[in-house]
Amino acid sequence: MDLKYPDEAQKFAEEVREFARAELPAAIKDKVIRHAKMSPDAQIYWQRKLCERGWACPGWPKQYGGPGFTPLQRHVFDNVMSEEGAPPAVPFGESMIAPVLFHVGSEAQKKELLPRIRTLEYWFCQGFSEPGAGSDLASLKTRAVRDGDEWVINGQKTWTSYAQFANMMFCLVRTDPDAKQQEGISMMVFPMSLPGITVRPIITMDGGHSVNETFFDNVRVPASSLIGEVNKGWTYAKLLLGHERTSIARIGQSKRELRMLKTLAADQGTGGASLLDKPAFRTKVAELEMELLALEITALRVLAQEGSPGVEANLLKIKGSEIQQTLTELLIDAVGPYALPFDPNRGVGLGNMDYIGPDEAAALGPTYLSTRVVTIYGGSNEIQRNIIAKSLGL
Numbered sequence: 001m002d003l004k005y006p007d008e009a010q011k012f013a014e015e016v017r018e019f020a021r022a023e024l025p026a027a028i029k030d031k032v033i034r035h036a037k038m039s040p041d042a043q044i045y046w047q048r049k050l051c052e053r054g055w056a057c058p059g060w061p062k063q064y065g066g067p068g069f070t071p072l073q074r075h076v077f078d079n080v081m082s083e084e085g086a087p088p089a090v091p092f093g094e095s096m097i098a099p100v101l102f103h104v105g106s107e108a109q110k111k112e113l114l115p116r117i118r119t120l121e122y123w124f125c126q127g128f129s130e131p132g133a134g135s136d137l138a139s140l141k142t143r144a145v146r147d148g149d150e151w152v153i154n155g156q157k158t159w160t161s162y163a164q165f166a167n168m169m170f171c172l173v174r175t176d177p178d179a180k181q182q183e184g185i186s187m188m189v190f191p192m193s194l195p196g197i198t199v200r201p202i203i204t205m206d207g208g209h210s211v212n213e214t215f216f217d218n219v220r221v222p223a224s225s226l227i228g229e230v231n232k233g234w235t236y237a238k239l240l241l242g243h244e245r246t247s248i249a250r251i252g253q254s255k256r257e258l259r260m261l262k263t264l265a266a267d268q269g270t271g272g273a274s275l276l277d278k279p280a281f282r283t284k285v286a287e288l289e290m291e292l293l294a295l296e297i298t299a300l301r302v303l304a305q306e307g308s309p310g311v312e313a314n315l316l317k318i319k320g321s322e323i324q325q326t327l328t329e330l331l332i333d334a335v336g337p338y339a340l341p342f343d344p345n346r347g348v349g350l351g352n353m354d355y356i357g358p359d360e361a362a363a364l365g366p367t368y369l370s371t372r373v374v375t376i377y378g379g380s381n382e383i384q385r386n387i388i389a390k391s392l393g394l
Contacts, residue, residue: 200212249317
């Protein structure tokens with residue numbers, strides 16, 4: 001089955017592809033394709049190129065500085081940019097806190113935050129998970145106590161993605177310890193430069209530094225840092241997580257990786273036959289491609305709906321993350337022993353090992369390891385299944 005866009009959408013896809021090929025520096029594209037470390041400067045450079053073209057924040061309405069794409073345009077844009085190797089957007093500001101601000105942010109917050117999120121002048125991180133409060137996020141213990149015109153925050157967050165780059169955080173804090181778990185939580189936004197905030201790196205098993213521990217020691221934030229109403233943070237978090245789970249599907253990225261898989265498998269083989277010619281491997285690739293196509297069709301249905309993503313976002317998160325993991329497994333299979341050399345220092349930009357085999361093979365081991373987490377973050381897939389079951393009355 002071949003999923004074809006209408007003529008107008010196909011024309012837009014060609015326009016996006018032409019822009020990416022003309023404006024995306026080869027060095028940045030090469031890093032994306034080869035799963036290499038992306039610097040904040042490169043990320044900001046590309047974001048501002050998109051701002052110049054009027055295509056930054058493709059999910060935003062025009063009134064807030066976005067391009068006002070239709071759902072199909074948004075899907076086409078994301079797909080083509082991923083296929084062309086453009087850096088994925090930093091999601092925390094653009095795709096997560098921004099939709100919350102659209103709905104419940106004050107006019108002052110919208111005026112201050114949204115333009116700077118758009119240009120990545122404000123690089124956000126997410127202060128949600130804590131030790132003992134990951135998938136069970138409602139049990140978080142970080143406290144915020146009102147003191148005059150300020151809130152005083154004490155506690156700890158963990159797995160804070162890219163906090164080492166971020167200059168802003170949106171954070172869930174407990175503001176009513178006597179209320180039921182979900183009912184005593186508020187959401188706040190504040191600078192990472194405030195006194196009392198400490199960030200410590202967590203180096204993961206792929207050798208990379210993408211997550212951190214964040215500590216709050218009597219951190220004073222102004223009362224204007226509160227998003228929406230006091231003790232309504234859980235409601236806002238559900239809205240935010242719906243957008244996060246939809247974006248975790250990463251369909252365009254998976255389509256690009258699928259093409260890489262086919263290319264590598266066609267180049268590997270024994271006895272004059274490529275790996276892609278072998279029925280057992282070819283069947284795995286075909287099954288994965290069908291699942292990816294079904295996921296894309298489901299995503300298009302979700303995008304066509306008005307309002308915030310519903311339980312379909314949970315489904316997209318489950319299947320999209322599973323497809324990403326299967327792709328990394330098949331890529332490892334495709335290059336065989338060439339994927340075995342693994343220098344964990346590569347993940348922090350210090351690798352000096354010489355590699356053999358295809359150039360793409362060097363990063364496949366670390367990428368396989370780092371992709372194990374996609375079925376956990378954004379709410380583990382087990383939790384997603386529970387949410388779906390509950391929506392069905394099971």
